[in-house]
Amino acid sequence: MRRVKPQPMPENRVTNAQPEGMITSKHVDLSNCDREEIQYPGSIQAHGAMVVVRELDLRILQASANTLDLLGVGAETLPGGELRALLAEGDIETLQRRLAADVAEGAPVHILRRQIAGREFDLLVHRSDGVLILEFELRPAADSAVADLYSDLRFSVMKLETAANLQSFLDLAVRHVRRFTGFDRVMAYKFMEDGSGWVCAEALRDGLESFLGLHYPPSDIPAPARRLYSLTWLRHQPDIGYRPVRMIPEDNPQTGKALDMSYALLRSVSVMYVDYLKNMGTQSSMVMTLMKEGKVWGLMACHHHAEPKHVPYEVRVACEFLAHTVSLQMAAREDAEHYEYRMKMQATQTTLLGSVARHADFASGFVKDAPTLADFINSSGAACVVNGAVSTTGMAPTVAQIAYVVKWLSSQVSDTVFATDCLSAHLPGAAAFADRCAGLLALRFSKAAGDFLLWFRPEVVQTVNWAGDPSKPVETSDDGKSLRPRNSFALWKELVRLKSRPWSSVELEAAKGLRAAVLELVLERAEKLGKLYEDLELSHAELDSFAHVAAHDLKEPLRGIHTYAQILLEENKGQLDADVVSKLTTMIRLSKRMDELINSLLVYSRMGRMIAQTAVNLSEIVAEAVDSLQMRIGEEKVEVRIAADLPVVRGDRERLLEVYTNLILNAIKYNDSAEKKIEIGCRERAGTSILFVKDNGIGIDPRHHEKIFQIFQRLHGKSDYGGGTGAGLAIVKKIIDRHGGRIWVESEAGKGASFYFTFSAAATTAI
Ligand code: ADP
Numbered sequence: 086m087r088r089v090k091p092q093p094m095p096e097n098r099v100t101n102a103q104p105e106g107m108i109t110s111k112h113v114d115l116s117n118c119d120r121e122e123i124q125y126p127g128s129i130q131a132h133g134a135m136v137v138v139r140e141l142d143l144r145i146l147q148a149s150a151n152t153l154d155l156l157g158v159g160a161e162t163l164p165g166g167e168l169r170a171l172l173a174e175g176d177i178e179t180l181q182r183r184l185a186a187d188v189a190e191g192a193p194v195h196i197l198r199r200q201i202a203g204r205e206f207d208l209l210v211h212r213s214d215g216v217l218i219l220e221f222e223l224r225p226a227a228d229s230a231v232a233d234l235y236s237d238l239r240f241s242v243m244k245l246e247t248a249a250n251l252q253s254f255l256d257l258a259v260r261h262v263r264r265f266t267g268f269d270r271v272m273a274y275k276f277m278e279d280g281s282g283w284v285c286a287e288a289l290r291d292g293l294e295s296f297l298g299l300h301y302p303p304s305d306i307p308a309p310a311r312r313l314y315s316l317t318w319l320r321h322q323p324d325i326g327y328r329p330v331r332m333i334p335e336d337n338p339q340t341g342k343a344l345d346m347s348y349a350l351l352r353s354v355s356v357m358y359v360d361y362l363k364n365m366g367t368q369s370s371m372v373m374t375l376m377k378e379g380k381v382w383g384l385m386a387c388h389h390h391a392e393p394k395h396v397p398y399e400v401r402v403a404c405e406f407l408a409h410t411v412s413l414q415m416a417a418r419e420d421a422e423h424y425e426y427r428m429k430m431q432a433t434q435t436t437l438l439g440s441v442a443r444h445a446d447f448a449s450g451f452v453k454d455a456p457t458l459a460d461f462i463n464s465s466g467a468a469c470v471v472n473g474a475v476s477t478t479g480m481a482p483t484v485a486q487i488a489y490v491v492k493w494l495s496s497q498v499s500d501t502v503f504a505t506d507c508l509s510a511h512l513p514g515a516a517a518f519a520d521r522c523a524g525l526l527a528l529r530f531s532k533a534a535g536d537f538l539l540w541f542r543p544e545v546v547q548t549v550n551w552a553g554d555p556s557k558p559v560e561t562s563d564d565g566k567s568l569r570p571r572n573s574f575a576l577w578k579e580l581v582r583l584k585s586r587p588w589s590s591v592e593l594e595a596a597k598g599l600r601a602a603v604l605e606l607v608l609e610r611a612e613k614l615g616k617l618y619e620d621l622e623l624s625h626a627e628l629d630s631f632a633h634v635a636a637h638d639l640k641e642p643l644r645g646i647h648t649y650a651q652i653l654l655e656e657n658k659g660q661l662d663a664d665v666v667s668k669l670t671t672m673i674r675l676s677k678r679m680d681e682l683i684n685s686l687l688v689y690s691r692m693g694r695m696i697a698q699t700a701v702n703l704s705e706i707v708a709e710a711v712d713s714l715q716m717r718i719g720e721e722k723v724e725v726r727i728a729a730d731l732p733v734v735r736g737d738r739e740r741l742l743e744v745y746t747n748l749i750l751n752a753i754k755y756n757d758s759a760e761k762k763i764e765i766g767c768r769e770r771a772g773t774s775i776l777f778v779k780d781n782g783i784g785i786d787p788r789h790h791e792k793i794f795q796i797f798q799r800l801h802g803k804s805d806y807g808g809g810t811g812a813g814l815a816i817v818k819k820i821i822d823r824h825g826g827r828i829w830v831e832s833e834a835g836k837g838a839s840f841y842f843t844f845s846a847a848a849t850t851a852i
Pocket of ligand 1: 784793799801837
């Protein structure tokens with residue numbers, strides 16, 4: 086079987102350097118255990134002996150103090166001597182052959198099994214710290230070996246392949262490790278991003294209290310232990326109650342420092358860890374690392390409670406192999422689950438974008454039809470914020486609360502994707518609506534406009550089963566002097582307030598993908614609109630020039646008709662009978678009327694031409710328009726009230742004067758009240774200036790509200806109410822259109838009329 090060594094994480098690589106003030110087993114306590122250099126314990130566990138040898142000449146440098154007991158030779162006599170004192174010539178040759186062939190740095194290699202001083206040992210060797218470390222591991226009692234290891238292992242691996250999902254896979258994995266080893270309890274333990282972990286699968290002996298689902302605070306597995314987890318696949322402590330066996334001499338004479346036992350099987354474990362296990366009632370433990378993409382994903386921890394338990398070397402190798410298989414398959418399975426979710430999001434994105442493309446405005450596409458934005462990423466609610474307008478779906482905060490969040494995002498967060506599972510940690514005011522938005526995922530589209538897509542997750546008033554109180558991971562021992570890890574594993578419930586389920590990297594990636602797709606859609610739509618606008622401009626221009634040319638060309642013959650009719654009438658005065666005179670007079674009147682219409686058409690077509698763009702003070706324009714109509718206003722005693730707060734807009738001065746003159750004139754014309762009143766003003770609604778001209782005149786039936794803006798549409802006889810061509814409001818509308826605004830009337834017959842109009846946002850804000 087090929088032994089595979091886990092890849093050490095670069096940032097956690099164990100170094101040989103022992104800096105000043107190094108924390109080793111001699112001076113560790115709870116205040117510094119996070120820095121304990123556990124790879125330099127200076128001692129080993131008691132179920133074997135260790136001999137450190139110089140590779141060059143196989144001279145012994147160090148030996149563990151128990152060699153007399155185990156190997157029959159006193160440890161003091163060994164340093165400086167030859168290996169021959171412990172191994173037969175043939176075994177030394179075997180060792181040398183293996184050294185030349187397959188012993189690498191790290192991971193101990195099994196060399197042979199020998200009877201020494203009446204007991205059986207496995208000899209394992211590895212290179213570390215510039216020396217050879219020989220470990221003579223005592224064989225456990227014969228009955229603890231598994232009879233047919235190979236077929237058992239094959240069965241387990243085959244079984245694992247059948248698991249339907251990650252959870253059942255882990256359940257199977259712990260069950261099989263327990264079958265192999267006979268431990269009372271086997272747990273799969275997964276690390277979370279914050280360093281805490283939880284028991285996600287467990288197999289245990291009947292009658293034991295289950296630890297399944299328990300969460301452990303980060304302090305339970307300190308950083309040095311994790312460093313070693315990334316170096317070795319398996320660590321075993323057959324008897325937690327062992328007395329550490331020191332090395333003689335204490336330091337590695339080659340380096341002058343304590344021996345680096347990072348890879349040693351017999352390495353003595355931290356006293357803190359031993360206490361920890363004892364507190365759990367554990368007598369023996371074996372821990373395997375589960376790796377994913379070169380990082381420690383979690384552990385498989387085996388505990389035995391009733392008595393010490395020594396797992397033989399070959400069973401450990403099988404378990405190590407199993408841990409490796411689990412690691413590889415688990416990574417694939419976890420990836421498959423992520424892949425499935427990603428595919429689901431991809432499919433939702435396609436439907437979502439289809440619906441966005443169908444709707445005229447983006448927001449409706451995102452929030453109206455299912456699946457909505459909230460279905461895209463697992464969330465309780467979502468919102469689309471475009472130009473400050475908020476549209477929501479699902480369980481979302483109120484519009485005002487969203488506006489508050491968006492204001493903060495716009496000013497304080499520069500990332501295009503922002504995600505947090507605790508918004509109130511950034512924005513304390515958000516705590517008030519944590520029931521809807523404890524966690525936020527925000528996707529920014531444009532910084533200037535403050536356009537966002539937002540997803541919300543509510544506060545999970547998570548009942549986390551901390552295995553112990555995470556805010557109090559240590560307790561003072563009875564003597565009150567030394568600190569020891571807490572000894573209570575009673576279920577402790579912690580409410581994680583103001584926090585939501587976290588956003589996964591898969592979700593953040595999907596959000597980024599959606600952003601790119603939406604931007605593409607926006608761009609496509611802008612392009613289409615631009616083209617449409619161009620076409621429209623062109624046909625407008627064509628129509629205008631046609632009207633202009635036609636009107637212009639009509640004027641000439643019309644003038645001829647008018648002149649000839651007049652000449653006929655004047656030159657033949659008295660000779661023509663009354664009927665002919667009447668017909669000629671009608672002809673002259675009609676040609677005059679026609680001339681008026683043509684003039685109006687000419688004005689109308691001219692309005693289509695590009696307008697000048699300057700800052701126009703509407704107060705001045707209104708004053709000018711009123712001034713030009715002063716005679717009429719005076720004659721008819723019209724009361725004109727003009728608001729003082731008319732805005733300055735960007736536009737064409739002359740044409741805006743035309744707008745006001747037309748509207749004011751109509752307000753005077755279509756008014757038969759005894760006291761004629763006109764009110765000119767402006768009001769603000771949702772950030773838009775709405776200008777108005779109101780009168781107390783004859784009013785307009787709502788049926789005609791559209792019609793009056795069409796050219797040559799009059800609601801009265803040709804000469805009623807002072808006559809007119811019916812082009813005035815069409816011209817006004819065209820001018821307002823050209824300013825990117827809108828005009829409409831609110832009126833009822835007999836109740837006066839109010840004409841309202843706006844300008845484009847750019848025309849009102851760009852001043
Ligand atoms: P004209 O005044 O030359 O007829 P307009 O286009 O200015 O043409 O007006 C179209 C029609 O709308 C008018 O004939 C009139 O019936 C109606 N109208 C316009 N302004 C008012 C108003 N302030 N009150 C009532 N009716 C109006």
